[in-house]
Amino acid sequence: MSETKKTTIVLFSGDYDKAMAAYIIANGAAAYDHEVTIFHTFWGLNALRKEENIMTKKGFMEKMFGKMMPRGADKMGLSKMNFAGFGPKMIKSVMKKHNALPLPQLVEMAIEQDVKLVACTMTMDLLGLQKEELLDDIDYAGVAAYLADAQDGNVNLFI
Amino acid sequence: MSETKKTTIVLFSGDYDKAMAAYIIANGAAAYDHEVTIFHTFWGLNALRKEENIMTKKGFMEKMFGKMMPRGADKMGLSKMNFAGFGPKMIKSVMKKHNALPLPQLVEMAIEQDVKLVACTMTMDLLGLQKEELLDDIDYAGVAAYLADAQDGNVNLFI
Amino acid sequence: MSETKKTTIVLFSGDYDKAMAAYIIANGAAAYDHEVTIFHTFWGLNALRKEENIMTKKGFMEKMFGKMMPRGADKMGLSKMNFAGFGPKMIKSVMKKHNALPLPQLVEMAIEQDVKLVACTMTMDLLGLQKEELLDDIDYAGVAAYLADAQDGNVNLFI
Numbered sequence: 001m002s003e004t005k006k007t008t009i010v011l012f013s014g015d016y017d018k019a020m021a022a023y024i025i026a027n028g029a030a031a032y033d034h035e036v037t038i039f040h041t042f043w044g045l046n047a048l049r050k051e052e053n054i055m056t057k058k059g060f061m062e063k064m065f066g067k068m069m070p071r072g073a074d075k076m077g078l079s080k081m082n083f084a085g086f087g088p089k090m091i092k093s094v095m096k097k098h099n100a101l102p103l104p105q106l107v108e109m110a111i112e113q114d115v116k117l118v119a120c121t122m123t124m125d126l127l128g129l130q131k132e133e134l135l136d137d138i139d140y141a142g143v144a145a146y147l148a149d150a151q152d153g154n155v156n157l158f159i
Numbered sequence: 160m161s162e163t164k165k166t167t168i169v170l171f172s173g174d175y176d177k178a179m180a181a182y183i184i185a186n187g188a189a190a191y192d193h194e195v196t197i198f199h200t201f202w203g204l205n206a207l208r209k210e211e212n213i214m215t216k217k218g219f220m221e222k223m224f225g226k227m228m229p230r231g232a233d234k235m236g237l238s239k240m241n242f243a244g245f246g247p248k249m250i251k252s253v254m255k256k257h258n259a260l261p262l263p264q265l266v267e268m269a270i271e272q273d274v275k276l277v278a279c280t281m282t283m284d285l286l287g288l289q290k291e292e293l294l295d296d297i298d299y300a301g302v303a304a305y306l307a308d309a310q311d312g313n314v315n316l317f318i
Numbered sequence: 319m320s321e322t323k324k325t326t327i328v329l330f331s332g333d334y335d336k337a338m339a340a341y342i343i344a345n346g347a348a349a350y351d352h353e354v355t356i357f358h359t360f361w362g363l364n365a366l367r368k369e370e371n372i373m374t375k376k377g378f379m380e381k382m383f384g385k386m387m388p389r390g391a392d393k394m395g396l397s398k399m400n401f402a403g404f405g406p407k408m409i410k411s412v413m414k415k416h417n418a419l420p421l422p423q424l425v426e427m428a429i430e431q432d433v434k435l436v437a438c439t440m441t442m443d444l445l446g447l448q449k450e451e452l453l454d455d456i457d458y459a460g461v462a463a464y465l466a467d468a469q470d471g472n473v474n475l476f477i
Binding site for chain 2: 325347350416
């Protein structure tokens with residue numbers, strides 16, 4: 001009996017390129033019939049933010065984090081050669097030329113392929129992010145749920 | 160017979176937030192009865208430094224590294240939005256508000272839960288760190304010992 | 319019957335210190351008789367670039383990326399304390415003093431130990447890197463090949 005393989009990725013990084021790598025691996029693993037989970041924590045939560053400004057009641061610090069962090073996958077910067085936002089434009093331009101999918105579409109594809117997208121509730125709390133600000137089709141969980149997935153995982157990555 | 164699960168983390172990063180993520184996962188895994196090891200290498204060694212200035216005999220380069228690197232978990236910067244040290248203050252302030260444990264307490268909790276904290280001897284050498292500068296309850300080992308742990312690991316992460 | 323263990327590393331980072339860590343773990347695992355693969359993607363591809371300037375036909379964007387990215391392992395910067403290139407000099411100086419192998423030799427050693435070095439074709443395309451610009455003894459593959467390796471891996475890391 002062949003067992004379903006499992007891929008579990010912690011997406012900690014808020015960099016566009018790292019999030020792309022995470023979602024490309026996740027989509028590849030889903031196409032390979034793995035059961036795939038991406039656990040978004042810290043700056044990785046920004047990949048799940050809705051693009052529009054959602055009105056929420058927040059404290060001062062949470063408001064500041066909310067303002068300073070990118071709203072959604074399309075707004076994230078690069079880990080290298082960001083050049084005040086010019087780097088992402090270059091990458092997106094060459095991606096278009098090479099017909100590579102930009103990050104927001106990679107996220108959509110992951111949802112279509114039933115990749116489980118999880119937002120880490122503890123870091124949501126810390127960064128003052130609320131459920132209304134995040135995409136609709138996602139799960140909410142903490143480190144215990146992550147470990148329950150990861151301990152049976154074949155491919156476990158921290159990105 | 161159920162076997163003990165193993166979590167083995169390489170902590171390479173010297174960022175406060177990444178070290179927090181490493182220690183939160185490690186403490187979670189220990190609470191889950193995993194056998195947990197954090198292997199500290201390169202800048203991750205700074206999480207194990209004592210806060211006080213320890214007098215040691217060092218060459219010029221080692222002294223410079225020693226001076227420029229943060230002394231202990233509490234002094235580390237953020238991977239994102241560090242803002243010349245203001246970022247960590249913000250994070251620590253919201254952490255306090257949300258009753259989240261700061262990094263030095265996460266390290267203490269790990270020690271209490273018998274998480275094996277290992278300092279990579281090769282990179283200690285490179286960065287000129289000496290045993291007297293690091294916490295007392297830790298182990299010293301090289302890459303071979305790391306691989307011996309990791310090859311039987313269920314959750315292996317590089318952070 | 320004891321099975322061959324497998325170590326599979328995604329090298330995403332273009333930092334000298336992170337690439338060193340990847341190659342030290344890879345060489346250690348190879349010495350431990352693991353079957354080892356390093357899958358170079360995004361900025362990690364720079365570790366495989368030849369030092370000399372190779373003439374190739376490229377579009378404008380690809381030329382810009384080519385110019386701005388370091389040519390080969392020896393030219394890469396540090397993830398921390400890079401100080402406009404002074405950091406790598408410091409590290410290389412202490413490495414020499416402590417008889418630690420610099421990155422280009424770690425790459426050579428990996429090739430001698432039959433570590434499989436793979437260049438990610440999708441990101442080569444994106445960054446406009448061509449086969450003639452990369453080392454000779456390497457493989458070319460995409461995310462599917464990576465997952466085929468990683469799903470049976472004992473140690474899977476994303477660096």
